[in-house]
Amino acid sequence: MDRERIKALISLLDDPNDEVYASVEDALLKSPVEIIPELEKAWEGSLDDVFQQRIENIIHSIQLKDVFTGLMQWLKSPTHDLLYGSFLVCKYQYPEVSLVQLKEQLSELRKDIWLEMNEHLTALEKVRVVNHVLFHNHKFSRNTSKYLAPENNYINEVLASQKGNPLSVSIIYSILCRELGMPVFGVNLPKNFVLAYLDEAAVDRGEVPKDRSAVLFYINPINKGAVLGRKEIEYFIKQQKLQPKEEYFLPCNNITIIRRMLNNLSVAYDSHGEETKKQEIQKLLALFSDYEQGLL
Numbered sequence: 001m002d003r004e005r006i007k008a009l010i011s012l013l014d015d016p017n018d019e020v021y022a023s024v025e026d027a028l029l030k031s032p033v034e035i036i037p038e039l040e041k042a043w044e045g046s047l048d049d050v051f052q053q054r055i056e057n058i059i060h061s062i063q064l065k066d067v068f069t070g071l072m073q074w075l076k077s078p079t080h081d082l083l084y085g086s087f088l089v090c091k092y093q094y095p096e097v098s099l100v101q102l103k104e105q106l107s108e109l110r111k112d113i114w115l116e117m118n119e120h121l122t123a124l125e126k127v128r129v130v131n132h133v134l135f136h137n138h139k140f141s142r143n144t145s146k147y148l149a150p151e152n153n154y155i156n157e158v159l160a161s162q163k164g165n166p167l168s169v170s171i172i173y174s175i176l177c178r179e180l181g182m183p184v185f186g187v188n189l190p191k192n193f194v195l196a197y198l199d200e201a202a203v204d205r206g207e208v209p210k211d212r213s214a215v216l217f218y219i220n221p222i223n224k225g226a227v228l229g230r231k232e233i234e235y236f237i238k239q240q241k242l243q244p245k246e247e248y249f250l251p252c253n254n255i256t257i258i259r260r261m262l263n264n265l266s267v268a269y270d271s272h273g274e275e276t277k278k279q280e281i282q283k284l285l286a287l288f289s290d291y292e293q294g295l296l
Contacts, residue, residue: 085258131225166193185251
């Protein structure tokens with residue numbers, strides 16, 4: 001769609017005829033996300049409340065479609081990169097978020113950790129270094145005062161505030177460890193989210209192992225990176241009155257992690273009475289069901 005046609009369509013958004021508006025809206029909603037600056041320019045140049053509201057609705061719908069398309073492509077990709085999946089979730093609430101900036105922030109943290117590392121450290125010693133940098137130097141912690149706040153699930157916000165929930169802090173922790181060559185993967189434990197430090201030899205054999213024996217120990221990032229054994233996980237499961245499942249002890253894939261992040265957001269928006277946002281998140285979650293059923 002050429003720029004002049006876009007301008008012509010935008011100029012018709014204040015048409016009082018509902019049929020004309022519906023036709024214009026439909027055409028604009030089929031347009032790529034690149035038309036948004038033109039819509040924003042038109043919004044700034046108008047004082048008409050109806051015109052501005054219509055533009056705001058269209059911009060939001062286009063941005064939501066962009067996230068929807070991005071997640072669909074991510075699900076169909078062979079790698080399911082954790083950072084990129086987290087970035088796509090951020091784009092739902094923060095359309096202008098920059099992947100480059102996220103990488104730069106993580107790079108600074110990674111550099112701080114790397115400077116304290118050496119090749120002779122054991123797995124436990126490496127974890128202590130990561131913990132010292134993240135939780136002592138940079139003060140990452142649980143957002144206890146606003147535990148159900150939606151922003152706890154957006155890693156751009158967590159990186160800025162150093163506060164998050166078990167999942168978001170674990171994602172940042174895992175990404176940094178993996179970039180530093182440490183085999184640290186998420187474990188989808190209900191009512192918490194922890195990490196597993198795997199035997200490097202087991203990981204080198206190919207796919208992430210599905211055998212408890214490959215797990216050297218567990219890490220609880222929301223508790224300043226406390227190191228846990230299998231017995232602590234078993235005790236937690238018993239304490240929470242959960243039915244024991246093998247998956248609670250094994251690393252999960254990145255699809256499971258991003259899906260859980262979206263589920264967290266659905267609960268967060270529901271708790272804040274934001275029904276529209278909850279429904280939009282549910283539409284994004286439906287993609288994961290479609291993927292599982294081979295419909296994508």
